[in-house]
Amino acid sequence: MNNNNKTESAAQKTTATTSSSSHLEAFLYRVPKKNHDAVAQNLKQFVPWFEKQGVRIEYYQLGNYKIMEGIDGIAKTLSAGEDEDIWMELQYFRDYKHCEDAYAKMMQDKSIEQLGKEFFGLITQGTSLVNGRFNRLRV
Template sequence: MNNSTTEPAREIEIGSYVALTFWRAPKKNRDAVVQVGRQNDQIWRKHGMLRSETFLLGTRDVPTGCKSIANILSAADEGEDLWVLQQFFRDRDHADKVLSNVIKDESINKVVKEFYGEIAQGQSLVTGGFSRIV
């Protein structure tokens, strides 16, 4: 079977560009992270993001010879969670367009203020965009 016609459609459906964002937050703020994350996702979807997924670090144990991402991002062993958000877009241009529209959306200001001020308590985000390699 020739996948040449189905593969481009699949790329558009699932996206060929993903933005990864990591952050730390006190464990006591888990419920708030989820609540604000839902609000954030709604705003991004309104402006065209294909989908998103949020994950909480499950373990700090890593195989011998590897470094834990929790250590690299300086998450305290006790009292702090490490989260990652995956946001999917058709391609880099699509991601840039969506971001531009999100920035212009005044409703994002409340989400950002709540996230930085109350949830992450002023800690910065670590982010980057990645293109799918065929």
């Protein structure tokens, strides 16, 4: 169930560092297990685009670990079926303005439009991405 090696190496090549990031975009989505390799290939193709924008991007697949009593797992919360995996995408930006600028460029960039359409065709149909926008706390 933990076949995240294919995207991990691409994510490690990013040039932005966590220490310079103060804004995080987190996405959770369901992926049919049969589409694992196709989604991994698709996501790998996005990495250079994000790197060019100065964004560090990482992909994770939910591990099959025992959850502590009294805590609900993400798979249950997102109603994942037995034939689905939960994936998480983390995008690290310098600040929220950097995020807005990168997304504006993404919406205008026709070179990655087909990749986006392919991605949305590979994830579980009838669902949407769950997104969270986080600002780094300095404690």
